[in-house]
Amino acid sequence: VREDELIAQLARMAPAPAQRGAVIGIGDDCAAIACPPGEELLLTTDMSIENVHFLPEVHPAAAVGHKALARGLSDIAAMGGTPRYFLVSLALAPWTRTVWVRRFYRGMLELAGRYDTQLIGGDLGHAAVLACDVTVVGTAPTGKALRRSGSRPGDLLYVSGRLGGAALGLSSRRGRAWQAHLKPSPRVELGQFLRELGATAAMDVSDGFALDLSRLLAASSAAATIDVPVPRFAGATEGEALSGGDDYELLFTLPPEIEPPARFGGVALTRLGHIRKGRAGSIRYLGRALAPRGYDHLRDREPAGRPSGEQDAGNADLAQG
Amino acid sequence: VREDELIAQLARMAPAPAQRGAVIGIGDDCAAIACPPGEELLLTTDMSIENVHFLPEVHPAAAVGHKALARGLSDIAAMGGTPRYFLVSLALAPWTRTVWVRRFYRGMLELAGRYDTQLIGGDLGHAAVLACDVTVVGTAPTGKALRRSGSRPGDLLYVSGRLGGAALGLSSRRGRAWQAHLKPSPRVELGQFLRELGATAAMDVSDGFALDLSRLLAASSAAATIDVPVPRFAGATEGEALSGGDDYELLFTLPPEIEPPARFGGVALTRLGHIRKGRAGSIRYLGRALAPRGYDHLRDREPAGRPSGEQDAGNADLAQG
Numbered sequence: 224v225r226e227d228e229l230i231a232q233l234a235r236m237a238p239a240p241a242q243r244g245a246v247i248g249i250g251d252d253c254a255a256i257a258c259p260p261g262e263e264l265l266l267t268t269d270m271s272i273e274n275v276h277f278l279p280e281v282h283p284a285a286a287v288g289h290k291a292l293a294r295g296l297s298d299i300a301a302m303g304g305t306p307r308y309f310l311v312s313l314a315l316a317p318w319t320r321t322v323w324v325r326r327f328y329r330g331m332l333e334l335a336g337r338y339d340t341q342l343i344g345g346d347l348g349h350a351a352v353l354a355c356d357v358t359v360v361g362t363a364p365t366g367k368a369l370r371r372s373g374s375r376p377g378d379l380l381y382v383s384g385r386l387g388g389a390a391l392g393l394s395s396r397r398g399r400a401w402q403a404h405l406k407p408s409p410r411v412e413l414g415q416f417l418r419e420l421g422a423t424a425a426m427d428v429s430d431g432f433a434l435d436l437s438r439l440l441a442a443s444s445a446a447a448t449i450d451v452p453v454p455r456f457a458g459a460t461e462g463e464a465l466s467g468g469d470d471y472e473l474l475f476t477l478p479p480e481i482e483p484p485a486r487f488g489g490v491a492l493t494r495l496g497h498i499r500k501g502r503a504g505s506i507r508y509l510g511r512a513l514a515p516r517g518y519d520h521l522r523d524r525e526p527a528g529r530p531s532g533e534q535d536a537g538n539a540d541l542a543q544g
Numbered sequence: 545v546r547e548d549e550l551i552a553q554l555a556r557m558a559p560a561p562a563q564r565g566a567v568i569g570i571g572d573d574c575a576a577i578a579c580p581p582g583e584e585l586l587l588t589t590d591m592s593i594e595n596v597h598f599l600p601e602v603h604p605a606a607a608v609g610h611k612a613l614a615r616g617l618s619d620i621a622a623m624g625g626t627p628r629y630f631l632v633s634l635a636l637a638p639w640t641r642t643v644w645v646r647r648f649y650r651g652m653l654e655l656a657g658r659y660d661t662q663l664i665g666g667d668l669g670h671a672a673v674l675a676c677d678v679t680v681v682g683t684a685p686t687g688k689a690l691r692r693s694g695s696r697p698g699d700l701l702y703v704s705g706r707l708g709g710a711a712l713g714l715s716s717r718r719g720r721a722w723q724a725h726l727k728p729s730p731r732v733e734l735g736q737f738l739r740e741l742g743a744t745a746a747m748d749v750s751d752g753f754a755l756d757l758s759r760l761l762a763a764s765s766a767a768a769t770i771d772v773p774v775p776r777f778a779g780a781t782e783g784e785a786l787s788g789g790d791d792y793e794l795l796f797t798l799p800p801e802i803e804p805p806a807r808f809g810g811v812a813l814t815r816l817g818h819i820r821k822g823r824a825g826s827i828r829y830l831g832r833a834l835a836p837r838g839y840d841h842l843r844d845r846e847p848a849g850r851p852s853g854e855q856d857a858g859n860a861d862l863a864q865g
Contacts, residue, residue, distance in 0.1 A: 266575045350675060
């Protein structure tokens, strides 16, 4: 298939720009979008790479597309934003057939449709391995986006859903855990709800609970004490729940006077503990120090074949504090 | 080097967000930017991949960074826009050392500084080959961005600068042509000038003159007659000038009553011919039909090692019309 033909096919698969407020969509040098008054724009990019984030012989094309977009939607969710548009840069590998590309985009567009988020551009090319980079553009009311840095001592710390499912799914490749690994659900509506509720900080759990929480705490120049075990996905080990990646649940903090509901849209919201003064980024978990173990995208470089999230699953470092 | 450390280093290399109007820069789940009133936002993404767009043993890291950003700036230029921000997704290869990464970002940030364009985010990871994707965000007055589709029969067709230099440089690896290949200059100020002057369409020459012009014509549902040879970079063949990629000059059309200056900012503006009715996308060049030959990012897939722009250089198809 030629480049211009594939771009024309993709333009037909994506809804017309005008339907979603884009001024210029696929097919010009740039896409162009209008800025909603009173809103600021959120931008995030996430790469999905063969043998790092997925294995072509294991992961269906539609799931690769779904997850490539879900990662960016989850970042928008973590800011309390509304996803609006996305761009896809895709480098095809020698093994990639047109049917794979179509299924990949179909998986992506199916998820995009749930959030009324529109494909407006991107880039096509080739490489020795398949590489994809998705840029998601969202909006939030000016000055209201949830940041990592807003937690204050005394705030209460929460997490949505159950952790470790994606790591368990990757190792078992069975059942609900495998589905959770293949097609994560970004918590877009929850993020918006938390922004309106008055959350002081939020972040998505993409590289592992312990590592991501330590990042939120470092940004907030604070520490945390956790006195409730993190809710585990059925069958997941404590290590998978604490250090497995790719769960895309939300970590968030609220002032103690604001109590969230026990569930939101069918997802449990669990109070884990509280934010306190202390060494920035440090976590006390059930009376012990919890090392910020998770997936480091540079440190954990391997020759090949280790998807994100597999690293350290079942091997969390629970140092005696 | 660990991921969080490298991100902190990059955040220190990039100017503070507040200096350029970004609300949230590197280090949160998303970047956030304000929308200037009366402007729309332009978005473009471009991949730069090892053994496709550059060869690690041939291209210096700073030049790889420069060009990775220049490609996006050139897309903004082609819309008559002003570049404002950029995000960089970078997957490191097993051979990539921290010093390479620093030089890569330094080359990129040096070019960004010339256009007051700010690094506000991105993604870091690893892959079997180095892969980079740059998203550039620009602005243009609402409704005024230059599109490919605005050319009308009777408009005159122009090109900036001289073509074929990047293709010649890639094959010779010497002199000014090699510099033109390594560090192209996006025509940002020219694009803005043309928008204000009243250009009806514009596009940058990235995949080759013949292919890119046919795309502009197809978008405008028009044909073109060219009666002046395209200006060639000193030493470039006609094939390199017509079908070599990576020159990043601007193709543009103006109504006949608007005459541009002969030069803009030291760059020649050459009238080549005119837009006419005819089969959409077809080009008559010095009395012959010119096939839309250039670099097709999918068709021209090779096992490895053929950088963009090398394809077809010196081998343009000048069919007898």
